Amino acid sequence: xxxxxxxxxxxxxxxxxxxxxxxxxxxxxxxxxxSKWRGNWSPYIPRNLLLRYSSEGDLVLDxxxxxxxxxxxxxxxxxxIIGVDVNQDALERCREKIDFEYKNAGQVYLYKGDARNLxxxxxxxxxxxxxxxxxxxxxxxxxxxxxxxxxxKVPQFLEEMKSVASESYRVLKKGKFCAILMGxxxxxxxxxxxxxxxxxTFEAQGFKLKEIIIKEQHNCKxxxxxxxxxxxxxxxxxxxxxxxxxxxxx
Numbered sequence: 001x002x003x004x005x006x007x008x009x010x011x012x013x014x015x016x017x018x019x020x021x022x023x024x025x026x027x028x029x030x031x032x033x034x035s036k037w038r039g040n041w042s043p044y045i046p047r048n049l050l051l052r053y054s055s056e057g058d059l060v061l062d063x064x065x066x067x068x069x070x071x072x073x074x075x076x077x078x079x080x081i082i083g084v085d086v087n088q089d090a091l092e093r094c095r096e097k098i099d100f101e102y103k104n105a106g107q108v109y110l111y112k113g114d115a116r117n118l119x120x121x122x123x124x125x126x127x128x129x130x131x132x133x134x135x136x137x138x139x140x141x142x143x144x145x146x147x148x149x150x151x152x153k154v155p156q157f158l159e160e161m162k163s164v165a166s167e168s169y170r171v172l173k174k175g176k177f178c179a180i181l182m183g184x185x186x187x188x189x190x191x192x193x194x195x196x197x198x199x200x201t202f203e204a205q206g207f208k209l210k211e212i213i214i215k216e217q218h219n220c221k222x223x224x225x226x227x228x229x230x231x232x233x234x235x236x237x238x239x240x241x242x243x244x245x246x247x248x249x250x
Contacts, residue, residue: 006031006100009076017048022243023216031076032097037067037090039139041132041181045215045243046070049130050077053177053245056104058127061171063115063164066141068094070130071108079106079128082121084113086147114147116163121171129168129178133161135194138185154185158197165198165205175250178207181215183241189233195242207246215241 008030027035027042046069054060056078062070065083071094074081085091091110098108111120115133134141134150136157141150149160168178180202182195203209217239230237 016051020211020213022213025218031072032100033069033072037093040067040069043069043073046073046130049179050074050079054079054128059125060128060130061126062131063118064131064133065094066090068097071098075106075108076102078104081106082109082111084111084115086114086145087142088112116160116167118167118171123170124173126171127173127176129172132181135183135185154192154194161198162201165202169205169207169248172248174248176248178246179243181241181243184238186238189235199244202246208249209244210247211245213243215243217241
C-alpha cells in the first residue's frame with residue numbers, strides 16, 4: 001500500500017464545471033495522480049464526469065485505462081470501475097496507482113483486453129463509460145502489441161473505433177451516459193478532424209449527443225518546437241480537445 005506517501009486526497013476548493021469550456025492549467029496531483037504517463041488526462045476531467053453522470057456504487061467502464069487516472073478517481077469517489085487495456089505496462093501502472101486504502105472506496109477490476117471486444121462485460125451492465133482513447137498514432141504506447149490502436153494511422157483508427165463504439169453501446173445500460181475525450185491532428189498542413197469523425201461513429205451506433213465540451217490543452221511537451229514551426233510554416237497550434245458526452249436512449 002502507498003497510503004503513507006499520500007499527502008492530499010482531494011483537490012483544493014473543487015467546484016463542478018458549469019459550462020462547455022474546460023481548462024485546467026494546474027492538472028492536479030492529489031492522491032496518486034501524476035503526469036508521467038504521456039497523454040493522460042487531468043484528473044479534474046474524470047472527477048467532473050463521474051460526479052455529474054454517475055452515482056456512488058455505480059459500475060463504470062474505462063476501456064482505455066492507460067495511466068489509471070480514471071480508475072483512481074472512481075475509487076476515491078466510491079464508484080466501482082472496470083479498467084481495460086491491451087498494454088501490460090499500462091495495467092502494471094494502473095495496479096500501482098490504485099494501490100491505496102481510502103474510506104468508502106470503490107472497487108477496481110483490471111482486465112487485459114481489447115476495447116473492440118469486451119466479451120467479459122455483460123450486455124447493459126455498465127452505468128457510465130468514461131474513457132480517453134489514443135489519438136491514432138500521434139503517441140504510440142507500445143512497440144509490438146498488434147491490438148494497440150495507437151499504432152493505427154488515422155483511416156484505420158477511425159475504422160477500428162467503429163467496433164469500440166459498438167461495444168460501448170452494447171455494454172451500457174439504457175438511459176446512461178458515455179463520455180469520450182478526443183483530439184484532432186494535422187497532416188500536410190491541414191487539420192484532420194478525428195474528433196468529429198468519432199462523434200459521428202458513436203452517433204451511428206445509436207448514441208444521442210448530449211454535450212460537446214471544449215477542453216483546452218496545457219503543458220504539451222512539444223510546445224516549444226511547434227511554436228517555432230507554427231511561425232515558420234504558418235499554421236496554428238492545436239490547443240484543444242473535444243469531450244463528447246453521449247446518452248443511450250431508454
